Amino acid sequence: MALHGLAKVRIGVPNVAETIAYYTDFGLRPRGDGVFATRDGGDQLEIVHAPTRRLAELTIAADDPDDIASIASRLRALDLPVSVEHDSLRATEPSTGTPVCVTVRPRLIVDPVPSPTPYNGPGRVERWGRAPFLTRTDPVTPRKLGHAVLGSTDLAAAMRFFTEGLGFKVSDYMGDRAAFMRCSVDHHNVLVMAAPVNFLHHTSWQVEDVDEVGRGAQTMLDGHPERHIWGLGRHFAGANFFYYLKDPAGNFSEYYSDMDAIGEDELWSPDVLHGMAGLYSWGPPPPPSFLQPDDLAALMTGAHSAG
Ligand SMILES: [Fe+2]
Numbered sequence: 001m002a003l004h005g006l007a008k009v010r011i012g013v014p015n016v017a018e019t020i021a022y023y024t025d026f027g028l029r030p031r032g033d034g035v036f037a038t039r040d041g042g043d044q045l046e047i048v049h050a051p052t053r054r055l056a057e058l059t060i061a062a063d064d065p066d067d068i069a070s071i072a073s074r075l076r077a078l079d080l081p082v083s084v085e086h087d088s089l090r091a092t093e094p095s096t097g098t099p100v101c102v103t104v105r106p107r108l109i110v111d112p113v114p115s116p117t118p119y120n121g122p123g124r125v126e127r128w129g130r131a132p133f134l135t136r137t138d139p140v141t142p143r144k145l146g147h148a149v150l151g152s153t154d155l156a157a158a159m160r161f162f163t164e165g166l167g168f169k170v171s172d173y174m175g176d177r178a179a180f181m182r183c184s185v186d187h188h189n190v191l192v193m194a195a196p197v198n199f200l201h202h203t204s205w206q207v208e209d210v211d212e213v214g215r216g217a218q219t220m221l222d223g224h225p226e227r228h229i230w231g232l233g234r235h236f237a238g239a240n241f242f243y244y245l246k247d248p249a250g251n252f253s254e255y256y257s258d259m260d261a262i263g264e265d266e267l268w269s270p271d272v273l274h275g276m277a278g279l280y281s282w283g284p285p286p287p288p289s290f291l292q293p294d295d296l297a298a299l300m301t302g303a304h305s306a307g
Contacts, residue, residue: 003062003167003183004107006145006190008043009203010057012050013249019047022227022247025220026205027141038205040110041144045203052302053249053295055098055200058148058190060166060183061105071102075165093161095154096198102166108144117209133211140216142205146256147188149202151195155179158192169265172237173272174279180237187238187260197300199293202244202252206259210241213255217243230290233283237273242283250295 013019020034023045028036034047048056062068065087072089075082082091088103117133118126152158159179162168168181171188178193193201207213213232220227229252231243240259244252262268273279279286 002067003060003102004105005041005061005184005186006044006058006148007041007061007103007105008046008057008059009055009145009148010046010048010059011200011203011249011251012048012052012054012056013247013251014049014051014053015248016047016049018248023047023253025224026245026253027139027216028205029141038142038144040108044145052299053200053251055096055148055150057099057101058093059101059103060189061107062102063107064104068102068104071166074167075161078160078165080161080165091161091165093150093158095152095157095161095192096150098150098198100161100166110143114208117211131211133209133215136211136215140207140212140219140255142207142255144206146186146204146206146259147190148200148204149191149193151197151199151201152192153195153198155192155194162190162192170270171260171262171268172270172278174237175272175274182262185261185263187240187262195296197296199296199299200251201293202254204242204254204256207255207257209257213241213243213257216255217245220245230286231283234281236278236281237271239281242280244290250293252290252293 023036024030028045031037031043035043036045038044050056068089072082072084075091080091082089088101090101093100120126162181168183171180171182173179180188181190183189207216217231227245229244229246234241238259240256243255246252
């Protein structure tokens with residue numbers, strides 16, 4: 001009886017057709033009308049029109065209607081409006097204005113579970129002859145939506161919504177500027193970072209292993225060098241291998257593999273990480289546009305003229 005992951009993101013963009021083409025190249029399965037499926041998680045992305053890029057809706061999966069009822073009462077205790085309908089509720093994250101839906105969904109079952117990729121090491125041979133990734137010719141196709149990252153002008157309000165309201169747990173902090181939060185065994189499903197404007201930083205999509213992170217990125221960059229943002233590297237928080245790319249609307253999308261899993265809350269202590277060491281363990285240095293996307297100023301201007 002709990003939340004068990006992200007079900008779906010709806011992303012609003014001004015250039016729908018171009019963005020749909022990008023996520024098709026990214027390996028998500030087009031299902032028509034801007035909806036995309038992952039291999040294991042079903043329909044997990046929807047691209048819709050919006051005047052400027054934004055997270056148009058975040059849907060979170062819960063086990064049963066009791067979860068919906070208890071989340072609704074916690075949100076009301078925070079003086080946040082909530083509407084409950086059957087097996088789902090709708091609310092608005094108060095700092096970014098992001099519409100959030102919590103809905104009952106079956107837990108994701110991976111069947112059959114793929115065999116672990118064999119890697120040789122000192123004194124042990126797990127594979128003989130040529131490496132198995134050499135024979136992979138199918139396009140990289142993400143297994144599931146892992147996490148979404150938001151910039152928020154009010155980090156404390158966003159954290160209160162996700163933790164006290166929805167029941168997320170904090171896995172790690174980046175100083176007092178960001179919090180990695182989970183609603184599943186994954187190290188993070190939502191990361192909110194303090195920012196001068198509310199915006200969607202990235203969505204992240206799980207692939208099989210580090211070879212698929214690299215192979216997927218290489219395919220995306222072939223003929224599209226403008227898609228490159230940052231990678232290949234390994235994060236410190238969450239420990240996942242990563243490669244970040246940019247969609248034609250300016251949202252980043254990440255291939256990741258091998259993220260830390262937190263099975264029992266008692267066996268994990270949140271750390272407060274500082275500086276670049278908190279951001280990544282190894283890899284090329286992040287470009288300035290990773291932390292401050294090139295369109296932030298334009299988004300701020302848009303936010304001001306709209307509000
Ligand atoms: Fe990420």
